[in-house]
Amino acid sequence: MECDDSKQTGAGRLPDTQQGMRRRNLSRVLHTVAADGPLSRAGVASRIGLTRAAVSTLVDELIRAGLLEELGPERPARVGRPGSALAVSAHGPAGIGAEVGVDHLAVCVVDLRGAVRARAVRQVDNRARTPKAVLADLTALVRQMVVEAGQEGLRPAGLAIAVPGLVARGTHTVVRAPNLDWHDADLSAWLPAELPLAVDNEANFGALAELWLGDAAPADFLHVSAEIGIGAALVVDGRLLRGSRGFAGELGHVPVWPEGPECACGGRGCLEQYAGEEAVLRAAGLPPGADRVAVLAERAAAGDEQVRVALRDAGAALGIALTGAVNLLDPRAVVLGGALSRLAPWLVPSLEDELGRRIAGPGCDVVVSSIGSEGPLLGAAHAVVRAVLDDPMGVVV
Amino acid sequence: MECDDSKQTGAGRLPDTQQGMRRRNLSRVLHTVAADGPLSRAGVASRIGLTRAAVSTLVDELIRAGLLEELGPERPARVGRPGSALAVSAHGPAGIGAEVGVDHLAVCVVDLRGAVRARAVRQVDNRARTPKAVLADLTALVRQMVVEAGQEGLRPAGLAIAVPGLVARGTHTVVRAPNLDWHDADLSAWLPAELPLAVDNEANFGALAELWLGDAAPADFLHVSAEIGIGAALVVDGRLLRGSRGFAGELGHVPVWPEGPECACGGRGCLEQYAGEEAVLRAAGLPPGADRVAVLAERAAAGDEQVRVALRDAGAALGIALTGAVNLLDPRAVVLGGALSRLAPWLVPSLEDELGRRIAGPGCDVVVSSIGSEGPLLGAAHAVVRAVLDDPMGVVV
DNA sequence: CTAATTTGTCAATCGCCATGACGAAATGGT
DNA sequence: ACCATTTCGTCATGGCGATTGACAAATTAG
Known part of the structure; x- marks a missing residue:
């Protein structure tokens, strides 16, 4: 029995009409072809559970709309007439x-x-x-x-x-x-x-890029991306969690040491005071300047001890903040993206240390984004x- | 344009068939009658956007199944033939x-x-x-x-x-x-x-009780309920957020003072060490025993200063932990339920103080559950x- | 070359909702 | 008292969309 029903289930939503059904089925066909590469009509039909006849008419409509293309006959895997390969249009x-x-x-x-x-x-x-x-x-x-x-x-x-x-x-x-x-x-x-x-x-x-394009992103993860501030985005059950006003994911202002230094946000001891770019640069003894992340990575790789300590401390602070987030949200993974992926080698050990020590039960993977800075x-x-x-x-x- | 699409949208879900449409429309009719009291067929039709004829057949089916009942003619508000009032069955x-x-x-x-x-x-x-x-x-x-x-x-x-x-x-x-x-x-x-x-x-x-039965619960809130441990549950967009393994909502083990006392979970300085029942009783100078929440409320009401300080500190710790949660999730409200609702008068001031000071921008309401201990x-x-x-x-x- | 298998399509049918018209049951004005 | 008006519930009809079952086409296995 299911019971995570929404308050509005049933009532209030759009009425369910036949055109709506058609639209959803068109979407299903298109999604299936987009996700699983070139596919015959029969292949699509068996995947989405509609009949071949129904899929045929849906495909016709999508081809007429310029969203699908017929690539020609495909090599048959076993016996039988080969299907006609369909692919999402590259000119739509x-x-x-x-x-x-x-x-x-x-x-x-x-x-x-x-x-x-x-x-x-x-x-x-x-x-x-x-x-x-x-x-x-x-x-x-x-x-x-x-x-x-x-x-x-x-x-x-x-x-x-x-x-x-x-x-x-x-x-x-x-x-x-x-x-x-x-x-x-x-x-x-x-x-x-x-x-x-x-x-x-x-x-x-x-x-979303991580969700849609990433190598190993499950449908349930916490994506952390530090640039100048520290931002996070939560993907729950394959959907982005935006919050009631759209302001969810403000990881940078989660309290880490409640009596720590004051933060521009009005709070004290926010994560950004320990793992934000400015704080890390200060701890590393580096002046603010252009392309500072590259400088940090370079110095850390070169063995600069002060930089390494700064990054290790930032990682620990991140680990503490993430402990709270993981306890609250139970994501399958924490994905480090943005500038964090370049600094991961020096951040992750202390981060995982804090996380592992503080979280009971089956923890949660810490992975580095496979997508570059273009996420x-x-x-x-x-x-x-x-x-x-x-x-x-x-x-x- | 919308773009919070799920990874699985379209592909992989159930195929959209006419029977599915029927089932969803039956659900809509039933939900509407359940939510908006006795209602005529025409009233249902106008609310969910289907025609009266369609609603009639749906209602017939629901009556045959024993889910709806015909209450008889209703008093007409304006002119016109009075409708026949429908109500959800009390014998189904x-x-x-x-x-x-x-x-x-x-x-x-x-x-x-x-x-x-x-x-x-x-x-x-x-x-x-x-x-x-x-x-x-x-x-x-x-x-x-x-x-x-x-x-x-x-x-x-x-x-x-x-x-x-x-x-x-x-x-x-x-x-x-x-x-x-x-x-x-x-x-x-x-x-x-x-x-x-x-x-x-x-x-x-x-x-869920708060969502479905509560007075003022929006579709987006964080429900905190302390009994012996401290638990939380997140309702996002009218749906319960369970987490990848079902373990979401472990607010009790969010770090508050990272170097605080050790916790049974393996971490240090978890919220439960400051606002859990055992910790509060210890701080209040009360021995563990039966119905301790009532004792706390009684003493606090009587003006016992040590108890009040204990509760104020617990509220502050809750406020710090909730700051993290609110920053991450941007709920419309924080609802205090369970034992917390009885102790709210002494917890809320310090809680709101911490929350208000630490959260930038439009904060988030703190409300006490209107449901008793039977939530x-x-x-x-x-x-x-x-x-x-x-x-x-x-x-x- | 034949049997078997799979694909794509067609015609017929079924299910479900929309449309439009109708009788029924109330109100309001004369 | 009577009739126009309004609204409700139902019915017959039609359209839309998916299913069913059959068939020709295209391939492999033997």
């Missing part, structure tokens, strides 16, 4: 992902197959610029990418933007982005209106692609 | 909820309308008894309740049991119940096999009822 809708960093802008185009078909990066110091100015630059990059996508036969289906700050749930408004000094900025005002828009925290998109960018672009896969005909309308 | 399936406490057993029967139709409580010290012995007693109580339910014209649809321990997700196995000294006990072996069974942590069922028991019984409402015909099979 595409997702545009964008990233606003403190010192760069990036945009990329990903097709339905998940391939990156175009990309552009610009180094810009966005620290002291208004949203309007930054987004003007970003819009120029996006338009350039739209043109390139068109040349490849792709039709942009939406734009998703990763920003280093808190985004109010269900809006396009950046409530607070400390490192950009943005406050309550509604990005939709300065972006092309012709594309469906999604704006979210870079940690969230990074976690947020790729996650954003893939979010658009997923939206198409989730409701194929909603886009074709 | 019923949920049986049970609670295994350290010093008592309780069972109750709840009908589809949510009314408690029978109950039984037995004071037993279960601390030193085997699961087999305890469940033999519980089974006797359950059988008695089944008989009483039958006399009321109710047909038990399932049994849900709340236990003070960790239950492995998707099983009936209590992995660890420190206060009962149970380990890896599969409860299904000693319980009546004729009833569908669900076993879960008492904190989880308590949170877990009621939550369990209602979980069975919800399972019926969620799939009416799955039960009639």
Whole structure:
């Protein structure tokens, strides 16, 4: 018997009509082909549990919409007539992902197959610029990418933007982005209106990238990504946990030593005071400057003892904060992403030490992200692609 | 554009067939009537967006199955033919909820309308008894309740049991119940096999009770319930967050002062060392004994300064632990239940103080549960009822 | 070359909801 | 008292979507 039913189950949701069923089944077919490579109609049918006849009509509709392509006959594995291989179209809708960093802008185009078909990066110091100015630059990059996508036969289906700050749930408004000094900025005002828009925290998109593209990410993990601040994103049962207002994942302000140094957030002893970039650099005896993570990694690799101690202490603080998170959430894994993956060799031992000592019962794996620093960018672009896969005909309308 | 899509969206789920649509619509009708009181067919139709004709056939089926009842004509509000009032049947399936406490057993029967139709409580010290012995007693109580339910014209649809321990997700196995000294006990072996069974942590069922029955519980909250240990349960978007193994919500072992006293869990400075019953009693200068929470409340109300300080410190420790949880999860509210609700007047000020000082941005309400100590028991019984409402015909099979 | 197997499609059917019309049962105005 | 109006519940009809069962096509095994 199941009993984790939602409050709204049944009542209040959309009525269940036949068109809705059709839409969901179209989505299922498309998802199945996208996930399990080239597949015959019969293969799809057996996987999703519909009949071959039903799948045939669904496939026809998806082909007419330009979302699926027929690749031709496939080599039969055993006996019998070979099926006709179907693949997700490489010339249909595409997702545009964008990233606003403190010192760069990036945009990329990903097709339905998940391939990156175009990309552009610009180094810009966005620290002291208004949203309007930054987004003007970003819009120029996006338009350039739209043109390139068109040349490849792709039709942009939406734009998703990763920003280093808190985004109010269900809006396009950046409530607070400390490192950009943005406050309550509604990005939709300065972006092309012709594309469906999604704006979210870079940690969230990074976690989605880990979920969708990662090597070993289970459907239940905690993704930690430190850049300047320390952000986390929670994936529960394959879904991103955003929190009631969209502000979930603020790992950086979890108290580690309650009477520790004061933090800009108003609290004391927050994790960021021990494992944030500024704190680590100070402990390592290094001045703030450009590309500081690389410097830390280099010094640590070279055997600089002060740097190693700084990283070890940061790892321990992370371990304490994560102990709380793991006790609360019971994730299958903790994934270290962003700058943390480059510093992992010196962080992980003390982190795992604290975690292992404090957590009773079966612990939880600590793994390093297999995705590079482009997680947020790729996650954003893939979010658009997923939206198409989730409701194929909603886009074709 | 939406983008919090699950990894499995589309692929892998059940195929969408017409019977599934029918089942979901039956569930919608039943849920709507259950939630919004007596309602005409037309009223249901307008709420869920189906036509009156469609609702009529759905209602007929539910009446034939004994899940809905026709109450007769209702007084018309305006002009027009009065509708025929429909209500959830008070003589159909019923949920049986049970609670295994350290010093008592309780069972109750709840009908589809949510009314408690029978109950039984037995004071037993279960601390030193085997699961087999305890469940033999519980089974006797359950059988008695089944008989009483039958006399009321109710047909038990399932049994849900709340236990003070960790239950492995998707099983009936209590992995660890420190206060009962149970380990890896599969409860299904000693319980009546004729009833569908669900076993879960008492904190989880308590949170569900808060969600389903509570006055002011939003669909997004953190429910804290201290009895002997400190447990929490997270409700996100109207759904219980169980964690990958079912062990989520272990707030009691979140580190508060990392170098604090050692805890039985292996860690140091866990919340339970500051706000657990044993720790609070020690700080209050009271000996362990029976009904200690009542004693604490009494002394605090009487103005005992040492007790008040003990409770204030416990509240502060709770506040620190909850700061971490709120930063991570961004719930709309923190609900204090169980023993905490009785001690709330002396805990909440210091708790809110810590929380308010440490949390940036819009904080999060701290509210006291409106449900008494019977949350877990009621939550369990209602979980069975919800399972019926969620799939009416799955039960009639 | 034949038997066996698998694929894709077609025609027929079934299930479920929408549509539109109808009688029934109330109110309100004359 | 009577009739227009409004709303409710039901019925017959139709459309949409999946299932069923059969068949031709395309391959392998022997």
